Amino acid sequence: METQSQDLERLDADWDAVPPPLSVESGPTGFDGAFGHARERRLGLRAPVHCWCLVRGRSRTLYAQTIELSVTGAVIKFAGPGSITFRPGQLFGLDLFVPGAESVRATMRSVRETDGLNAFEFVEMSPVDRLTLAEYIDRLNA
Numbered sequence: 001m002e003t004q005s006q007d008l009e010r011l012d013a014d015w016d017a018v019p020p021p022l023s024v025e026s027g028p029t030g031f032d033g034a035f036g037h038a039r040e041r042r043l044g045l046r047a048p049v050h051c052w053c054l055v056r057g058r059s060r061t062l063y064a065q066t067i068e069l070s071v072t073g074a075v076i077k078f079a080g081p082g083s084i085t086f087r088p089g090q091l092f093g094l095d096l097f098v099p100g101a102e103s104v105r106a107t108m109r110s111v112r113e114t115d116g117l118n119a120f121e122f123v124e125m126s127p128v129d130r131l132t133l134a135e136y137i138d139r140l141n142a
Contacts, residue, residue: 046070047140054103056093066096071133073111073121086110086118094120098136104129 051066053076062084068075074096078084089109096104107124122130 045137045141047137049140051099052097054095054097056095067117069096069133069137071122071130071137073108073119076118076120077116078118084118085113088112091123092120094122096133098132101132101136104132 046068047070049066049069051069053064053066053074055062055064055076055078062078062080064076064078066074067077074094087110091107091109094104094106094108096106098104105125106122106129108120108122111119111121113119125133
């Protein structure tokens, strides 16, 4: 019968034998992401896209183009002249028009803005819509 110490040593040896995860880099070469971050799983696998979206605020609704997309957020460029600024953490509704699917709906918050691009984090989304996004991103990265 093994002691607790021997049992832990055996488990540690089994754990150490697990190979490191493979790199998830895929997609177009030379694409460093909209904010210069390499696409990686901890941030959600991201893909460059060109999807139209509708951003809903309290008093305004704006059309925009999604530049980069993951299941956890999006980088958006707003259509039309002038720049738009957001308070950090400000919440918006989003209707994202994903090719081959009905519109995906989410609540998102402003994260950062640079060079006319705005990054948003999805704070609320139905599991079905999140799965739709994941499948779409997988098709783009295949």
